[in-house]
Amino acid sequence: MIPLSWYLYLSAALFAIGLYGVLARKNAIAILLGIELMLNAANINLVAFWRYTDPAQMAGQVFAIIVFAVAAAEVAVGLSLVISIYRARKTVIADELDLMKW
Amino acid sequence: MDASQIIFFLSAALILVSALFVVTARNLVHAALWLIATLFGVAVLYVLLEAGFLAVVQVVVYIGAIAILFIFAVMLTRRDLLSQSSQTNANWPVALGVSALSLAAIAFIARGFGFSLDRPLAPVPTDSLERLGQALVSPQQFVLPFEVASVLLVAALVGAVYVAMNKK
Amino acid sequence: MNFWTDPIKVIYDWLMITLTGWGMSGWLADVLINLLGIIVLITAAMVLDILLVWVERKVVARFQDRLGPNRVGPFGLFQPFPDIIKLIIKEDITPAGADKVVFNLAPILSLASVIFLWAVIPLAANVYGVDLNVALLYLVAAGAIGTLSIIMAGWASNNKYALLGAYRMVAVMISYEIPMIVALLIPTLLAGTMSMKGITLAQQDGLWFVVLSPLGMLLFLVAAIAELGRAPFDLSEGESEIVSGFHIEYSGMKFGLFYAGELLHAFTFGAFVGILFFGGWNWPLPWGDKYPLIGIFNVLAKGMFFYWVIMWVKYTVPRLRIDHMLAFNWKFLTPLAFALLIVTAVVHAIFKDLPLWAYGLAMFLSNILLGWAVLEILRSNARQERAAEETPAPAAQH
Numbered sequence: 001m002i003p004l005s006w007y008l009y010l011s012a013a014l015f016a017i018g019l020y021g022v023l024a025r026k027n028a029i030a031i032l033l034g035i036e037l038m039l040n041a042a043n044i045n046l047v048a049f050w051r052y053t054d055p056a057q058m059a060g061q062v063f064a065i066i067v068f069a070v071a072a073a074e075v076a077v078g079l080s081l082v083i084s085i086y087r088a089r090k091t092v093i094a095d096e097l098d099l100m101k102w
Numbered sequence: 103m104d105a106s107q108i109i110f111f112l113s114a115a116l117i118l119v120s121a122l123f124v125v126t127a128r129n130l131v132h133a134a135l136w137l138i139a140t141l142f143g144v145a146v147l148y149v150l151l152e153a154g155f156l157a158v159v160q161v162v163v164y165i166g167a168i169a170i171l172f173i174f175a176v177m178l179t180r181r182d183l184l185s186q187s188s189q190t191n192a193n194w195p196v197a198l199g200v201s202a203l204s205l206a207a208i209a210f211i212a213r214g215f216g217f218s219l220d221r222p223l224a225p226v227p228t229d230s231l232e233r234l235g236q237a238l239v240s241p242q243q244f245v246l247p248f249e250v251a252s253v254l255l256v257a258a259l260v261g262a263v264y265v266a267m268n269k270k
Numbered sequence: 271m272n273f274w275t276d277p278i279k280v281i282y283d284w285l286m287i288t289l290t291g292w293g294m295s296g297w298l299a300d301v302l303i304n305l306l307g308i309i310v311l312i313t314a315a316m317v318l319d320i321l322l323v324w325v326e327r328k329v330v331a332r333f334q335d336r337l338g339p340n341r342v343g344p345f346g347l348f349q350p351f352p353d354i355i356k357l358i359i360k361e362d363i364t365p366a367g368a369d370k371v372v373f374n375l376a377p378i379l380s381l382a383s384v385i386f387l388w389a390v391i392p393l394a395a396n397v398y399g400v401d402l403n404v405a406l407l408y409l410v411a412a413g414a415i416g417t418l419s420i421i422m423a424g425w426a427s428n429n430k431y432a433l434l435g436a437y438r439m440v441a442v443m444i445s446y447e448i449p450m451i452v453a454l455l456i457p458t459l460l461a462g463t464m465s466m467k468g469i470t471l472a473q474q475d476g477l478w479f480v481v482l483s484p485l486g487m488l489l490f491l492v493a494a495i496a497e498l499g500r501a502p503f504d505l506s507e508g509e510s511e512i513v514s515g516f517h518i519e520y521s522g523m524k525f526g527l528f529y530a531g532e533l534l535h536a537f538t539f540g541a542f543v544g545i546l547f548f549g550g551w552n553w554p555l556p557w558g559d560k561y562p563l564i565g566i567f568n569v570l571a572k573g574m575f576f577y578w579v580i581m582w583v584k585y586t587v588p589r590l591r592i593d594h595m596l597a598f599n600w601k602f603l604t605p606l607a608f609a610l611l612i613v614t615a616v617v618h619a620i621f622k623d624l625p626l627w628a629y630g631l632a633m634f635l636s637n638i639l640l641g642w643a644v645l646e647i648l649r650s651n652a653r654q655e656r657a658a659e660e661t662p663a664p665a666a667q668h
Contacts, residue, residue, distance in 0.1 A: 002110050007147070008212035010114050014121055014140075016205035021125030023197030024190045029130055029175055033137055036168065037121055040144050043156075051151040055226040058237035062244045064156055065234075068163050069251040073258030075168045079175040080266035086179040087268070095191055105297070131425060135372065138418065158407040166414025166447070170440060173421055177433075231403050231464075 007048035015041035028082045028092045032075065039071045109150055117143035128189050134172040138165050152226045155234060274561055276396050278307075311399060315388050315534060318570075322533040322577070323350040329578065333585040360522040367428035368519065376423035377520065377527035383416035384535045391541055392467045394551050394558065394565025405466045406454045409542065410447065413497055416535070417443045420516050423528075427519040435515020438592055439499055445599045446503075450493035452607035456486035456614055457546045470550035474559060476626060480547040482633040485610050485641050487547040489603065494539040495580055496599070498532065502587040503595060537577045544572025606644060613640055 014037055021034025043064045050060020086092050120139035127133040141164040148157035190197075227233060237243045273280045282303060289299035324339065324347060331338025339346030364370055389399035390408055402408055417440055424436020457479050458464050461472035473479060480487045496503040517528045544550065550572075551558040551565030558565040590598070613636050621632040 001104065002107055002150070005212055006110065006114075007151075009209055010117065010147075012205055012208035012212060013118055015208065016201040017118070017121040017125055019204055020197050020201035023200060024194040025125065026189055026191045027130060029172065029179065030125070030133060030189070033124055033133055033172065036137060036164075037124060037140065040141065040164075044144060044147060047148055047151050047153050047156060051153070051226070052223065055152075055224055055230065056233070058230070058234045058243075061153060061156060061230075061234050062237055062247070064153075065159070065238070066247055066251050068159060069255055072163060072168060073254050075171055076258045076262040077265070079171055080262035082175060083178055084265050092179045131369075132372075135422070154402065155404050155407070158404045158411050161411035162407060162414055165418060166411065167444065170417060170421060170444065173425070174440075177425070 004048060004052040007044060011041040011044040011048070014038075014044065026093050026095060028085070028094050028097075029079070031094060032078045032082070035074065035078075036071065039067055039074075043067050106150060109146070113143045113146040113150070116140075117147075126189075130176040131173060134169055134176060137172065138169045141165055141169065152230075155231055274563070277562055278397055308399075311388055312385055315385060316530070318537070319530050319534045320350045320354070322537055323353060323530075325574070325577070326533055326581065329581050330585055333582075354526070357523050357526040362522040362524065363519075365428060365519050369426040369428070372422050372426035373519075374524070376419045376426060377524045377531075379415060379419035379422065381527045381531040381534075383412050383419060384531045384538060386412040386415065387535075387538045387542075390466055391538070391569070392470055392545065392550060393569050394562035395467075395560075397562045397566060398467060401465055401467045403463065403465050403468075406458060406464045409454070410451055413443070413447065413450075416531075423520070424516040427516070429519050432516050432518050435518070439516060441592070442499070442503060442595060442599075443497055445596055446493045446496035446603070449489055449599065449603040449607040450497060452604075452611050453486050453490035453493055454546075455611055456483050459611075459615060459618060466545055466550075469546055470552070473549045474552055477630045478547065478549045481630055483547075483610070483614060483637055484634070485606075485637045486614070487543065489607050489610065490546070491543055491576075491579070492603065494543070495583060496595075498536050498539060498580070500532075500536060500580060501584040502590050504584075504589060536580050537573050540576030540578075540580060541569060541573030543576045544569060548572055610637070610640060613637075 018034045018037030018041060021037060022031050023034075025031050025034060046060045046064045046067070050057075050064075053060075082092055085097060089097065091097070117140050120136045120143065123136040124133050124140060127136060141160060145157040145160040148154070148160060238248045239245050285303050285306070286296075286299055289302065290296060294302075327349065328338040328346070339349035342348040342352055364373055387409060390402055390405040392398040392401070420439050420443070421436050424432045424434075424439075427433070457469050460479055460482055461469040463469065463472070469479075517525055520528060551568045553568060554571065555564045555568055558568045614633070617632055617636045621629045624632070
């Protein structure tokens, strides 16, 4: 028997690790990897709350499925942007993409 | 400690350790492979939460499509892979502080959800898969978000193809 | 409770009594017995795999007008054993530039992705690993792990041919997953469940799904062959151009794992065709639903037949070019699969309350009609293309 709070602590830790990845990594693709971790942490929460409140209501699982769809869309667009930037600027380091900064 | 707790701890360890490698690995292909291990651990958690459909979808969508896409993208932008001396930017201590703070904040809030162990869980209905399908397409429930998500996917598909197309 | 009608239950009960009799706690005995069951199932699959090596070599030889292995044992039946010994005693090379862990993990994952599939195969009415209610999606998920193993092998080998082969194979597998998932939706729709056992039971009570949806069967078979990476879709290997692709750097038993995985994968998909569209354990021998041993024989016989069909295609049709292959998928198979799904759903909704023969006839005719329409469109397109080629084009201005 697992208390709900364990799932919440786990997803909090996963979210924090993902956040660190997003903030600290240089490579744009690594930043996207961090975002995936954060989305997964959110999904763990959604499914855990679904299971521990009222499993007859499917809202939690539906939300999780929509998060899957959003994650797939985000990765497709994000990676195509990274590849397009790489073609133009020959770099995927987020710090070096500073054309808008003076 | 019963069997489900052992499985929980094993998969939690897998998730956290591989997630740490995801954000610290120098080689980005390795980071993507560690991401797959993390996602697999999350799928195990879904099985533990009796959401078998989500577990399988997690493997199909994340491991079968998203992670493969990441590996492809890493290979297509290979030049910077290992040449950099450091994989983190100058602000990494700040990032560490922010993420530690957010962990503390969320954990503090989550403490309030101390679920009492003696209250038995409501059983998952045996036809949960049918219910999920009904919920996704019934007008009383979630047909609008479902359709919006499909529009989003089409838009993302078209946008991704257009952005990444080699315009020659 | 009779051994011949429910062997798994009898063996389980007997082991349970024996183990608890030794003073073992109930749940530990349960875990041990389940582990034992898994080991027995995997071992059976691998023993079958050894036989498949012989079948493959013998059938290839027949297609190519040769005799095939005929020295070791009767009809060369023991030929796989010298093969295995040879693979084991070969030098086990990990290339210097390779990523060692990933390189060694890839063949294991490749075989594992096939073994995973055996968990959901209903060999008989009460002989199966687990009756998942998402079994068909599970099939796709196991395929995703296969894709992963290929890109891992291609990348970790640190060899450009291996990477090229892996790229091609992954592009093909991800693309052909779409018609395959849509083709899998057709039995799901007809049976009202994704469980393999439920689908077999639905065919036991009604008509075989190959009668209701012959086009669906063909789509699944074509997509499965592409997913397997067998000829005519074996670009990942392409001996003449990229010298066997992603397993170029593998030697010894690591190559053996890829090879065993490929053969078993082909057989497993043959069994899936048999289960999803040809009634599973019910035919050719009678009483397959009552006596599990007959059911197991029926499923394996169907698997063997479709394994042979896959081999027949492999050794008859030449290899395609990568752009032709992807165009074939995106411009032909995927639209056809979606059209078929829509037609099947509409016809099913209209005719499902009619008597079985009328329902079956309507489904069958709608499939034939769709297939005929597609063929007509293709033929008129081809006619136009030929006409365009025959009229001399104005001189190109470059």
